[in-house]
Structures are given as C-alpha cells and as structure tokens.
Amino acid sequence: MSFKLIAAIVAHFLVHISAGAAASDDVGFIYQGFQSSNLSLDGLAKITNNGLLEVTNTTISQTGHAFYPNRINFKSTSNGSAFSFSTQFVFAMVPELAVVTGPGMAFVIAPTRGLPGGRSVKSLGLFNRSTIGNRTNHIFAVELDTFQNEEFGDIDGNHVGIDINSLRSNVSRPASYQANNKISFDNLTLSSGQPMQLWVEYDGADRRINVTLAPIADAKPKTPLLSLSCDLSTILQQTMYVGFSASTSPIEGTSHFVLGWSFKVNGDAQALDLSQLPKLPRFGPKKVSKLFTVGLPLICTLLLLTVIFGSAYYLSRKWKFAEVLEDWELAYGPHRFKYKDLYIATKGFRETELLGEGGFGRVYKGVLPTNKVEVAVKKVSHQARQGMREFVAEIVSIGRLRHRNLVSLLGYCRRKRELLLVYEFMPNGSLDRFLYSQPKYTLHWSQRFHVIRCVASGLLYLHEEWEQVVIHRDVKASNVLLDGELNGRLGDFGLARLYDHGTLPQTTHVAGSLGYLAPEYNRAGRATTSTDVYAFGAFLLEVACGRRPIEPRAAPAENIILVDWVFSCWKAGNILQAVDHNLGNEYVKEEAELVLKLGLLCSHSEPVIRPSMRQVLLYLEGSVTLPDLSSLIIGISGIGLGSAYGGYEDIKSLSSSSTGKYFSHSVAESLLSGGR
Ligand SMILES: *[C@@H]1O[C@H](CO)[C@@H](O)[C@H](O)[C@H]1NC(C)=O
Ligand SMILES: *[C@@H]1O[C@H](CO)[C@@H](O)[C@H](O)[C@H]1NC(C)=O
C-alpha cells in the first residue's frame, strides 16, 4: 500500500516535471493509477477511491471525458510536420449485464480539453451532429468500438479503428492480437470486463500510425493490429490535448476504466508496470454476466444432455423390457412375472444359463431377483394373438395345479412374440438325460420303478383328481423331470394345447411326440385321457428297456419300434429279455415284468382296452393283478399282433421308406432325417 502510494507520488512528480517541460519538444508522462492526479474530467468521468480512472459508470445515455490537463506540443511550428508520439494505456470495459454493449471509448487527441461539443452518445462523446465529419475538427482518435453502427460503416460490434475528424474509421479490424510466436491473430472481446493493453504509435518521419492490442498478461505483440500510413501534420495543430472519451448506450450502461497511462512525444512511452496498477472492483453484474454467458449455457447444455441421455436410456430399457399386458390379464396379477425380473434372473437369457431346448422352446435357469428362488424359464415363441387369451387363462388355471409329482408352473410373462413360462427348478433335469446321455447316469431299477409310480400318480391327478380333466398330451421321458430326491415330476402339461389354439407356428409339429402318439389320435386328432395312457405305455417301455420308442438305427429292422420288439419278446415267452442291459441282473423280475406288460397293455391300439390311470396305479401298487395279455390281444382282434398294434405297423412301413398314412409328411421327414 505504502509502496503504491510512493509510486503514485513519483508518478505525480514525473507528471509535473513533464508538464514543466511543456515548452520543450520532449514531453511525456506516466500514470500507474490516477490517485491524486490532476486530470480534467467532465460528464460521468471520475477517479475512483482506489485510483482508477472511470471514464463512464453504468448510467445510461451519458458521455465522459478525461484529459491530461496541460497542452502538448505536436509540432514545432503551426505549419510544420507532426512529431512522433507514442502512448500505452490499460483499459477495461465492464458492461452491466452484457446484453447490449455501449458505443465504447476512444483515445483522443483534440484541440480543446473536454471536447465541449462532444455530447453525442453514439459518437463516443467525440462529436456532435453538426461537427461530425468536418475537417475543422482536428480530431485524431483510436476507437475501441463495442457497437456496430451502420451509420459509420462499422465492421462489427467489437473492433478497433483509427478515426480522423469522423467516426467513419480510416481503418478498422475486429479486436484481436498476435499471441506469442503466432502469425495468426487471436480474437479478444473488448467488453469482457478484462483489462487489456493498447499501444498507439506515430512515426513522424515514416508518417505511419500503428495500433497494437493485447491482453493484460501478454507482452507487446510484434505485429500491430492496425498500421495506417497517414500524415497527421494537417490533422494535428501545434498544441493539442490528449485524453479519453467514452459514452454509454441508451439501453444498458458500461463502465469504462483506464488503469494506467503513459505518453511521450518524440520517443517511446515509458512502459507501464502492470503490477502497480489499481485493481478493478469486483462487479456483481460481472458475476451475473459470467453466469449468463458461461454458466447458464453450460448448465442448460448439461441439463439437455442429461435429459437426452436419460430418456434414451429410459426408452432403451423400456424397449428392452417391454412386455405385453392387456386389460384382461390384470386379473392374473399374481401369476404374471415382470420381463425385467426374468431378464435379470436368467442373466439376460445367456447361453450359459441354458438348461435345454425342447419342442416348445429354450429353457433357461434363473434366480428370481425378488426372492432368490430358483426357477426354470421356458421361452415359447408364438405367432398369433388369437387364442392367447384362452391359453393364458388355461395357463393360469394350470398354475393352480399343485401335486408332488407335477412341476409347478409359477407364472408367465408375455412379450410381443414370446411367451415366457416360469416353472419350479428341478435340479436333476429330465429323465431322458439319465437314460440316454453318455456317459450314462443309469438309474437303479428301484429308482426307475419309483419314477414310474410318481409319473403315474401325477398323471392320475391330472386325469381324475383335479376339478377338471387335464390332458397332458406330451408324456415322455424328456418331459419327466427329477427333483433333488429323484422323485419323478411331470412337466410341460397342457402346453401342447398351444397347437390347438393356433398360437404356435404349425410347421413340423403334431402335438405330442413321435412314438408316443396313439393311432386314433393320428386318425381323429383328438386328445383324450386314453391317448395320454398310450403315451404313458411307451414311457413305461422306455424306462424299463432304456431305449427310445423308435430307434431308427436299431438292428435288425424289426426292432426299430420298441413296442414291437417287446411284443416279440413276450410272444417268444421271454419278455425280460427286453429289460435294459445296463441293469444286468440288478432288477426285481416281478416288477420289470409288470412294467413291460403294462407298457404293452397301455400301447394297445384300441383305446377301450387301455387301462385308466387309476387302474394303472392299482397294477403298479400290486393291489390288482394285471389281466392276461394274450387273452386281451387275441380276444380283441383274433388276428394277432399286426392289427392289435396298428400304430406301430404304420411306423414300420414308414421305416421301410414308404410314407406312413397316420403321420404327416413333415413328421415322416423329421423321422427319416433322424429328427427329435
Ligand atoms: C454515475 O456517476 C454520476 C456522476 O458521478 C452519478 O450521478 C451516478 O449516480 C452514477 N451512476 C451510477 C450507476 O453509479
Ligand atoms: C490542475 O489543473 C488545473 C487546470 O486544469 C490547474 O489550474 C491546477 O493548478 C492544476 N493543479 C495542480 C495541482 O497541478
């Protein structure tokens, strides 16, 4: 502070030395701040408490002038040539809101102090309407123009220009400067509120005016912003006054500050010590303007981006987890699953979670995110919406089926082309995996017999013990699942109804599976409890023999059809020959014989001969003895095996490459190509 004061006093002293030497050709002064200076001020111009020269404050539609008090000789004689001179000053323009910036300010050399006629706001306080453009003005100015006035041919609203007797600049350029070691110019905003330096130099011999602009932090650039070849001898009179003029716009005020100023005739103006200059006040409006010009757009952009990305994310999620929900489904609330939950449960239906691929679709393992329950999710693709309503109603009613030998259907979820069915998870997978996979996980006889009784019990529940008759339509080893205790549990019941509803693509499928289809079902296409029993018969033989109902690669050819082969074994009086060789002798002969004979009985081509599931269970429990097979078969047909087992005869003819009349072509194709 004290140092500053000393500097100010020194500066003040200097001024007086210079002023005292006014008569001589060499005149110069320096103001590092304007504390206790003796400038000539008018209009809005004043010196602030901390030594800033405020040419105007933010009052609108006003002018301000600040002149060095003493006259300065620019020539030795009135008709001589003008001396060289140079000046440097630091200025700052601080608009109140930066919505509209004012006309600007100018460094001026004029014949009179304070430009008595210069009251016109739009002419930066340099001229009035009658004097503007008149040769008799003898005014030289460097304008820092922040308003594009078409009247004066302004190039833009932020330029520096050289004006002689007029505001129509002899030369002007957008405010810019040559930064260190660069050839191109960087733009500057005059009314940014930041202090900037300006140099004005006139070479009397070369008759050239140079004007150079730079931000406060930069050294004087090598290349001037403006360089005008012009003889000021006719413009400048022998003695002139130097100073600043500024005006404010009628709409919004701008404070024009000069922080420091040095001037010299016939020599280089003393360089300002920028560290000595007074500080600009902190402006509220400046902060607001920063907020408006930088903060607000930034916040808006960020907000906009957030909104865009947010909604994009939301939409993509919505699309990803989109599911179909119609009004009528609201009643099934508890049985509906959210697609999102199933998606998370199955880790996005990842391949690693795939349990298997059945006739209806792929099955994935999942853990429900809500209650951590393990489930199996079956993805069934469907086409038509038609019949969906009935089907879902059925699914939901099936979902109410609860039996220890049924795989519980927990619920469903619908998407556009997909139906997702959620089942209890069976840790041991399907039975056919145990019977056929390599290496075999062969089940013991007792385990097999237990599974058979389980399945019979489940099927009985479906047929007779529930409130309505449910036909399974697809009883087979791959639809029998084993729980943790190796209990057999029947799965996929009722699903075959999808075909009837026409909601599944009707390509290669006949509801049910080849080898398990009762002959009358093929003929009439009507599923009954007897057709389920027929399939159960095939299943019995399958479990006991460890062989698929149809083994296209079996040799000799007569053995392709399992039931045919078992029948022939029985005919030959050695039915136990058909028992799975993997069991060796480790089985109960009576039980095996019972299962095989029951399998044959259930496979009878006449539905009325087949036992009901209740009877089947009684036979399996041993509480009723199986009727004599030979009497039944002979009794019905009297011709023997051929017509009694009509179903397989057709398959036999099929296997010898003629198309079976009970099967659709597509089934034949899938059989011949070794299909499912
Ligand atoms: C500007 O200065 C004038 C004269 O000094 C004063 O009357 C006016 O109130 C000032 N305006 C503002 C906005 O400070
Ligand atoms: C300041 O300048 C005025 C003329 O503008 C002069 O009358 C006065 O004496 C000067 N004061 C000082 C201290 O130089």
Ligand SMILES: *[C@@H]1O[C@H](CO)[C@@H](O)[C@H](O)[C@H]1NC(C)=O
């Ligand atoms: C300059 O003006 C003076 C009188 O004002 C005159 O005597 C002199 O000849 C003029 N010089 C030139 C070179 O015009």
Ligand SMILES: *[C@@H]1O[C@H](CO)[C@@H](O)[C@H](O)[C@H]1NC(C)=O
């Ligand atoms: C314009 O300025 C001149 C000289 O400075 C003055 O004589 C004249 O009265 C002014 N006119 C107006 C309209 O202000």
Ligand SMILES: *[C@@H]1O[C@H](CO)[C@@H](O)[C@H](O)[C@H]1NC(C)=O
């Ligand atoms: C210029 O100003 C002078 C006196 O101030 C006046 O006589 C003359 O008519 C003016 N010229 C124009 C073109 O206005």
Ligand SMILES: *[C@@H]1O[C@H](CO)[C@@H](O)[C@H](O)[C@H]1NC(C)=O
């Ligand atoms: C500098 O400003 C001028 C005029 O306003 C403009 O044409 C030019 O593109 C700007 N240059 C840069 C680098 O912003």
Ligand SMILES: *[C@@H]1O[C@H](CO)[C@@H](O)[C@H](O)[C@H]1NC(C)=O
């Ligand atoms: C003005 O600028 C030109 C070009 O940079 C330079 O050649 C000349 O010396 C400069 N004159 C003054 C007086 O600085």
Ligand SMILES: *[C@@H]1O[C@H](CO)[C@@H](O)[C@H](O)[C@H]1NC(C)=O
């Ligand atoms: C500068 O402009 C004024 C007024 O337009 C004109 O009289 C003068 O001749 C110009 N000077 C130069 C060097 O262009």
